[in-house]
Amino acid sequence: MQTPAPFGYERATSVDHAIELLRQLGPEARLVAGGHSLLPMMKIRLAQPEHLIDINPLAGELGSISIAGDALVIGAMARHNDLLESALVGEHFPILQDAERVIADPIVRNRGTIGGSLCQADPAEDLSAALSALKATATIRSADGDRTVAVRDLHTGPYETVVGDAEILTEIQVPIRDGCGSAYEKVERRVGDWAIASAAAVVWMDGRTITDAGIGLAAVGADHFVSPGAEDALTGNEPTDDVIAAAAAAAASGCSPTTDQRGPAEYKRHLAGELTARAIRRAVARATGTNTEGN
Structure with a gap:
């Protein structure tokens, strides 16, 4: 039977208390x-923290989903299922519910948190790609106050982020802009599994012109979960078949997948391009009101 190494346990009562415990415990x-990412790693001793700080009591402080000004604000303690069932999320950013429908299973979605997923920084993590495509920002709090970083800059490498030892991710802000359409596409070995490859597409349109675009990729070795080349191919153009094909080709050529148990690198590269094209088409349909899926 696999068991974690011994560890101490503390229970935070507020964000400030959690930060103070992080500072004290090192x-x-x-x-x-x-705990759906950390605890399995502890069981096989891939992770061996000396102390765990339980932040479940902070759900009331950090668990809301709301509109503030011109942004959707998602508390870091919001659960995956909260996003999936939120009318606000469905109205403004269906890409997030696309992604949530293919994340794990109901047990994980009921307990897993948005902040936990982002801070785990798994290279195949769905929301990191979707929120990077949406050009969202994240607020990180320390004893010195809050700082804001782009979600695209949150991850510095596999399982690594810019969140410091005595800091906590508190919320994510997703800007609400006119003419937005978004969609998420994923191929997995089985329902709820980590992606073999996935693509997130967000377009902001004025008439038939894409004025701005965000393309996110997961599980294919894309730096910071994004494809700048695909975004450049779309921006300033109408979403013709040729433009979408150029964006898909840029997404495929700009990533660096590896061969592993989920498939060969070239297969993943092909998927990156194909899924990017599919996501762009659905995002454009949603932005222009021609979507027939009902969301």
């Missing part, structure tokens, strides 16, 4: 909420 302390 860099070998880890926050835990849903």
